[in-house]
Amino acid sequence: MFEQFLQKLIVPADTKIAMLILDGLGGLPRTLGGKTELETAHTPNLDALASKSALGFTLPIGPGIATGSGPGHLAIFGFDPLKYEIGRGALEALGVDFELGPEDVAARGNFCSLDEQGRLTDRRAGRLPTEESTKLIEMLRAIHIDGVEIFLEPVKEHRFVFVMRGTGLRDTLTETDPLKVGVAPMPVKALHPDAEKAAAVANKFIQQANQMLKGLQPANGIMLRGFASFPEMPQYTEIFKLHAAAIAVNGMYRGVARLVGMDVLPVPGTSLADEFSTLEKFWPEYDFFYLHFKKTDTCGESGDFDGKVAAIEEFDAQLPRLLALNPDVVIVGGDHSSPAVLKSHSWHPVPLLLYGRNVRADGIAEFGERVCNLGSLGIMPAKHVIPLALANAGRVAKYGA
Amino acid sequence: MFEQFLQKLIVPADTKIAMLILDGLGGLPRTLGGKTELETAHTPNLDALASKSALGFTLPIGPGIATGSGPGHLAIFGFDPLKYEIGRGALEALGVDFELGPEDVAARGNFCSLDEQGRLTDRRAGRLPTEESTKLIEMLRAIHIDGVEIFLEPVKEHRFVFVMRGTGLRDTLTETDPLKVGVAPMPVKALHPDAEKAAAVANKFIQQANQMLKGLQPANGIMLRGFASFPEMPQYTEIFKLHAAAIAVNGMYRGVARLVGMDVLPVPGTSLADEFSTLEKFWPEYDFFYLHFKKTDTCGESGDFDGKVAAIEEFDAQLPRLLALNPDVVIVGGDHSSPAVLKSHSWHPVPLLLYGRNVRADGIAEFGERVCNLGSLGIMPAKHVIPLALANAGRVAKYGA
Numbered sequence: 001m002f003e004q005f006l007q008k009l010i011v012p013a014d015t016k017i018a019m020l021i022l023d024g025l026g027g028l029p030r031t032l033g034g035k036t037e038l039e040t041a042h043t044p045n046l047d048a049l050a051s052k053s054a055l056g057f058t059l060p061i062g063p064g065i066a067t068g069s070g071p072g073h074l075a076i077f078g079f080d081p082l083k084y085e086i087g088r089g090a091l092e093a094l095g096v097d098f099e100l101g102p103e104d105v106a107a108r109g110n111f112c113s114l115d116e117q118g119r120l121t122d123r124r125a126g127r128l129p130t131e132e133s134t135k136l137i138e139m140l141r142a143i144h145i146d147g148v149e150i151f152l153e154p155v156k157e158h159r160f161v162f163v164m165r166g167t168g169l170r171d172t173l174t175e176t177d178p179l180k181v182g183v184a185p186m187p188v189k190a191l192h193p194d195a196e197k198a199a200a201v202a203n204k205f206i207q208q209a210n211q212m213l214k215g216l217q218p219a220n221g222i223m224l225r226g227f228a229s230f231p232e233m234p235q236y237t238e239i240f241k242l243h244a245a246a247i248a249v250n251g252m253y254r255g256v257a258r259l260v261g262m263d264v265l266p267v268p269g270t271s272l273a274d275e276f277s278t279l280e281k282f283w284p285e286y287d288f289f290y291l292h293f294k295k296t297d298t299c300g301e302s303g304d305f306d307g308k309v310a311a312i313e314e315f316d317a318q319l320p321r322l323l324a325l326n327p328d329v330v331i332v333g334g335d336h337s338s339p340a341v342l343k344s345h346s347w348h349p350v351p352l353l354l355y356g357r358n359v360r361a362d363g364i365a366e367f368g369e370r371v372c373n374l375g376s377l378g379i380m381p382a383k384h385v386i387p388l389a390l391a392n393a394g395r396v397a398k399y400g401a
Numbered sequence: 402m403f404e405q406f407l408q409k410l411i412v413p414a415d416t417k418i419a420m421l422i423l424d425g426l427g428g429l430p431r432t433l434g435g436k437t438e439l440e441t442a443h444t445p446n447l448d449a450l451a452s453k454s455a456l457g458f459t460l461p462i463g464p465g466i467a468t469g470s471g472p473g474h475l476a477i478f479g480f481d482p483l484k485y486e487i488g489r490g491a492l493e494a495l496g497v498d499f500e501l502g503p504e505d506v507a508a509r510g511n512f513c514s515l516d517e518q519g520r521l522t523d524r525r526a527g528r529l530p531t532e533e534s535t536k537l538i539e540m541l542r543a544i545h546i547d548g549v550e551i552f553l554e555p556v557k558e559h560r561f562v563f564v565m566r567g568t569g570l571r572d573t574l575t576e577t578d579p580l581k582v583g584v585a586p587m588p589v590k591a592l593h594p595d596a597e598k599a600a601a602v603a604n605k606f607i608q609q610a611n612q613m614l615k616g617l618q619p620a621n622g623i624m625l626r627g628f629a630s631f632p633e634m635p636q637y638t639e640i641f642k643l644h645a646a647a648i649a650v651n652g653m654y655r656g657v658a659r660l661v662g663m664d665v666l667p668v669p670g671t672s673l674a675d676e677f678s679t680l681e682k683f684w685p686e687y688d689f690f691y692l693h694f695k696k697t698d699t700c701g702e703s704g705d706f707d708g709k710v711a712a713i714e715e716f717d718a719q720l721p722r723l724l725a726l727n728p729d730v731v732i733v734g735g736d737h738s739s740p741a742v743l744k745s746h747s748w749h750p751v752p753l754l755l756y757g758r759n760v761r762a763d764g765i766a767e768f769g770e771r772v773c774n775l776g777s778l779g780i781m782p783a784k785h786v787i788p789l790a791l792a793n794a795g796r797v798a799k800y801g802a
Binding site: 005388 | 462465472493740742746770780
């Protein structure tokens with residue numbers, strides 16, 4: 001509702017917005033009264049920017065909700081994460097840079113171990129090495145099913161991506177993993193009559209794959225989960241009238257950005273410095289840049305407090321390269337919190353910094369959880385960041401007289 | 402939804418609420434790190450009141466939305482500004498103190514210049530002087546159309562208000578302004594069959610008006626835009642059980658107040674002091690007073706920082722006259738921000754002060770944007786101010802047992 005309302009007010013402008021997402025940015029102190037990762041990090045550039053900015057927090061999904069990166073990104077991209085859902089299969093496909101099309105149904109595939117009666121003995125086939133599963137995937141690519149195209153991509157260990165492409169395929173399908181050993185995987189069933197074709201294709205594929213894998217060890221069977229088709233998302237060009245670009249090293253983030261209509265830019269390497277090089281190179285060509293930094297989350301999830309601090313400092317060192325480009329609006333935030341002490345994504349609001357010429361600056365020369373409490377942005381739904389950035393970029397017309 | 406819920410809990414009480422709206426109150430500093438208009442103003446009375454109050458901000462419409470005064474006022478009056486809309490024609494009629502009735506359809510009229518083939522040469526007829534357009538309006542009042550009444554009121558330069566009154570008129574009509582010169586104005590068309598009568602009336606009026614204006618210069622034609630009928634608004638007496646009065650000098654604010662069921666009180670002059678005299682005079686007769694101060698916005702929109710500061714100080718000087726009346730609840734706020742540095746309405750949250758015996762006072766002896774960040778009210782939707790004021794006035798019963 002608010003999205004449709006906003007869309008009518010969007011006007012073009014010759015301004016540039018940069019949204020820098022430190023994945024899992026929000027943290028917790030190691031001990032009560034201590035400093036969080038962000039508070040611990042030595043960040044002279046962020047602190048200087050903060051002094052000219054408004055501070056606060058984003059709430060990605062809702063109170064108490066720790067979010068995955070998919071919904072977390074949809075929210076920070078300006079969408080209602082409860083309205084738009086990216087199914088697990090589609091996320092997995094995006095994660096390996098597979099370009100999902102509108103006629104595709106994707107699923108997360110698992111190699112598994114079956115006994116002679118076809119009952120599961122290991123749901124993950126002993127987490128076989130990725131090189132081995134990659135070879136098996138190459139073998140399974142020989143499978144052809146009339147009327148559809150099948151795509152297979154290895155992911156990691158026992159996991160792979162399965163995509164079927166063709167007219168009349170629907171993703172309302174049951175999963176085959178019974179979630180316990182000692183029983184046989186289940187067949188795929190259509191939850192609605194219009195998914196019968198997709199169910200038949202998936203079952204044929206499983207049957208042929210299991211036939212080809214027969215006698216091998218440990219992976220002699222497959223299972224499919226999380227069937228999902230391409231979610232039709234509003235496009236940045238249309239709803240926000242933004243010519244938007246995404247800079248990310250990991251496939252999933254590139255994929256989600258592509259879903260909402262951003263151009264995914266090539267990055268010459270995998271470091272944050274490489275990402276900033278791409279930012280500099282393409283700066284004249286777009287009016288919105290999303291730049292994703294993964295390391296903060298990786299360290300948070302693995303419990304590496306010091307590593308996360310170092311990652312934030314690495315980010316801080318790159319920040320001047322953006323500021324030298326003289327952006328009109330800068331957002332520094334995250335898609336969710338990942339406190340190292342929790343070793344996981346968490347529900348805590350995520351620190352947010354909004355810089356722009358007409359921001360009502362808070363005059364706080366620091367960026368961290370406790371000073372964000374004093375900021376003027378309060379705790380805002382993540383989906384409201386883009387409207388606010390657009391306003392600060394002179395891209396929202398006045399409502400009514 | 403919340404509105405209906407609240408309505409059931411409203412109880413009568415012998416208390417008085419005063420809502421003082423400084424139009425366009427919120428501001429920005431002239432330079433980074435400087436003071437806003439409100440922070441610059443010397444406001445001993447507001448500061449003293451602040452020390453006994455709760456502070457915070459209102460968000461009139463939503464994040465990033467700069468609002469016009471119409472929706473901004475509906476919000477601060479307690480209504481969802483996206484649910485209730487006042488069309489441009491209706492706002493224009495309210496602005497000249499025209500009392501729109503339920504059978505009326507209003508439009509914004511323009512004088513224009515046409516060539517001999519009836520094509521537009523100037524959409525605003527050279528912005529002819531108001532005295533001239535007023536004379537033309539007097540002439541056009543001679544037009545009579547069977548079955549309806551027509552009302553015309555001059556506004557300013559080429560602009561006037563057109564109102565048709567009669568049974569069966571609807572406002573779902575197209576506009577006649579093609580928004581470019583070199584082509585003829587378009588006829589009014591009904592967007593729904595039930596607006597055919599209104600379309601016929603409007604077209605007849607345009608035809609006769611153009612006939613009367615023929616040969617004159619520069620205004621020899623008219624155009625009509627923004628057809629809108631009287632929006633049916635919930636009434637203060639019913640939903641909030643408030644006997645409410647409005648004190649405003651400008652027609653539009655009086656009009657919007659009248660729409661929601663406030664009595665519009667006579668003001669003996671046009672100064673803020675005159676408005677406070679009206680407040681004193683009618684104090685015993687009502688339990689809710691809305692007082693509107695325009696100058697803060699006028700200065701903000703014209704970029705007059707010092708003028709806005711002076712206006713706020715003028716307000717501060719009058720404030721003791723209200724406090725001497727011993728109000729139970731006082732709200733000081735705005736309908737939107739109008740920072741002088743932007744010379745326009747803006748999206749920034751608006752400072753809010755809520756005084757009352759049972760308010761959890763913040764103990765901040767100052768009223769300004771940065772201290773409002775520290776206030777206990779946070780950033781609240783403007784439509785939530787009235788429920789909060791009602792509670793503080795002992796007018797909301799407990800919900801449930």
